[in-house]
Amino acid sequence: MNFPKRAGRLLCILLFFYAHFVTATITTNEFSFSKNCIDAQKNISILKLDKARAILINEHKQNPQNTFTDYLDDYIDYYTLITNQQLEELHKLEKNKTTRIDRIKNADQNSPYFLYTQAEINLHWALSRTFNQEFITAAFEFRTAYQLLTENSKKYPSFTPNKKSLGMLKAVLGTIPDNFKWILNVIGMKGNFNEGLKDIKLFLDQKNVTQEQEIEKQSAEFYYTFLLLNFGEKKDCWKFCESVTGNYETNLLSSYLRAFAGIKCAHNDDAIIACIHRPKGNEYTPFYMMEYFTGVAKLNKLDKDAEIYFKKFVTFYKGQNFVKDAYKRLSWYYILEGDTLKFTTYRGLAGKYGALNSDEDKNAQKESAAGIYPNTGILKARLLFDGGYYMQAEEMMQNIKLQDLKTDYQKIEYYYRYGRIMHESNKIAKAIELYKRTIDESDISGNYFAPNSCLQLGLIYEKLGYKNLAIQYLEKALAYKNYEYKSGITQKVKAALNNLEQ
Numbered sequence: 001m002n003f004p005k006r007a008g009r010l011l012c013i014l015l016f017f018y019a020h021f022v023t024a025t026i027t028t029n030e031f032s033f034s035k036n037c038i039d040a041q042k043n044i045s046i047l048k049l050d051k052a053r054a055i056l057i058n059e060h061k062q063n064p065q066n067t068f069t070d071y072l073d074d075y076i077d078y079y080t081l082i083t084n085q086q087l088e089e090l091h092k093l094e095k096n097k098t099t100r101i102d103r104i105k106n107a108d109q110n111s112p113y114f115l116y117t118q119a120e121i122n123l124h125w126a127l128s129r130t131f132n133q134e135f136i137t138a139a140f141e142f143r144t145a146y147q148l149l150t151e152n153s154k155k156y157p158s159f160t161p162n163k164k165s166l167g168m169l170k171a172v173l174g175t176i177p178d179n180f181k182w183i184l185n186v187i188g189m190k191g192n193f194n195e196g197l198k199d200i201k202l203f204l205d206q207k208n209v210t211q212e213q214e215i216e217k218q219s220a221e222f223y224y225t226f227l228l229l230n231f232g233e234k235k236d237c238w239k240f241c242e243s244v245t246g247n248y249e250t251n252l253l254s255s256y257l258r259a260f261a262g263i264k265c266a267h268n269d270d271a272i273i274a275c276i277h278r279p280k281g282n283e284y285t286p287f288y289m290m291e292y293f294t295g296v297a298k299l300n301k302l303d304k305d306a307e308i309y310f311k312k313f314v315t316f317y318k319g320q321n322f323v324k325d326a327y328k329r330l331s332w333y334y335i336l337e338g339d340t341l342k343f344t345t346y347r348g349l350a351g352k353y354g355a356l357n358s359d360e361d362k363n364a365q366k367e368s369a370a371g372i373y374p375n376t377g378i379l380k381a382r383l384l385f386d387g388g389y390y391m392q393a394e395e396m397m398q399n400i401k402l403q404d405l406k407t408d409y410q411k412i413e414y415y416y417r418y419g420r421i422m423h424e425s426n427k428i429a430k431a432i433e434l435y436k437r438t439i440d441e442s443d444i445s446g447n448y449f450a451p452n453s454c455l456q457l458g459l460i461y462e463k464l465g466y467k468n469l470a471i472q473y474l475e476k477a478l479a480y481k482n483y484e485y486k487s488g489i490t491q492k493v494k495a496a497l498n499n500l501e502q
Contacts, residue, residue, distance in 0.1 A: 030107035078124035085319030119148035171196025238265035266388025300387030323354025328364035
């Protein structure tokens, strides 16, 4: 069984920011949200994991029956695995899962935290395994978590963490492509994107948030941001994200979210600021993905120091994800500098190192194997577009002469990139023309330019009120096979079709 990788990955990125902390003070020994637990959760939430671990050691000594310590200990393991993404570390720590759940099973069964904490620990490990491509085991851990949360929701309907967690699961599972729906039937889960998003919003809209619920609320804000980022309007996503990550200079998770959303929502300068001014120091757990994000944002702006951050990332990061993409972007940096020797060297390293777990890495591997030599003008326009510098990107495209492009690939990319720039610049008529030209010039398989053009045309026609045309192009997107970013594009097509059917 092949668990859908895109959905699994998105679940990982979303639940990475889920602070699984309790929301009320319990008076029993089994579930006691003590001062130590409150202090530990504060440090966990900003990735001061060593300090949190030391606090929990004291709590173990002072109150050995408090099973919240097991829960928060598991949370530390989870963050450790997500930040370093090392398979060896996962196998070293996974024995802790059973020990902690067994202790919780001997706790107060009449507490809403009895099933909830077991569910969340299963989510921790499911997500950690997904990052390491252990999809079969992860699928059944997701199933266990889903069942426990569903049962707990029936027993304690006013226990708001249930709604938030189930809402996130339902929203993400609701975007799984039709060809993977059989998996949901096998493991007994149901998805509904709009219902899930609504549940999270209901949690966010609650008033009089207690001290214990503050971090729960923060985690829901992470969920909501990522769901909007992938299936909503980027403008709405950034507006929301900006409002909830104002503490990015003191909270490493907030700086991560702000940088990630800034890059994806065309607020590249904000992403650079979040990366540069993030909290640093030995007290924080190493988080080298921030170096990668800094490099991406700097390269989008065509800054001369972008290479520094990619080199830090590939040197110190011990995981496998995004390594190929980092080397690919280093090759881009050097070809823009006119250094074809280093371009070839780093393109080769992209094919040699790292794993094929992400769409970005798969694309890097494909480009390395195919020996694709980018047109520097199109590449600059692409990077400027990714950074949201649409005027500069358009000027770059206007300076490119179509007859000077050497390959069919470059010509198709020219139409596609120009179309994306026109689309985001709200020059819709020109965007439609260029998207259609991209489709006409492309084969049924190969690269993602044509299928994503179909998706974008579907979204344009949906917004313009031409429902039949929108459906036509969205369904056409599903006909393309064997191209990079397929799972992500398919998910977005499915979400758009679901909206049109309502």
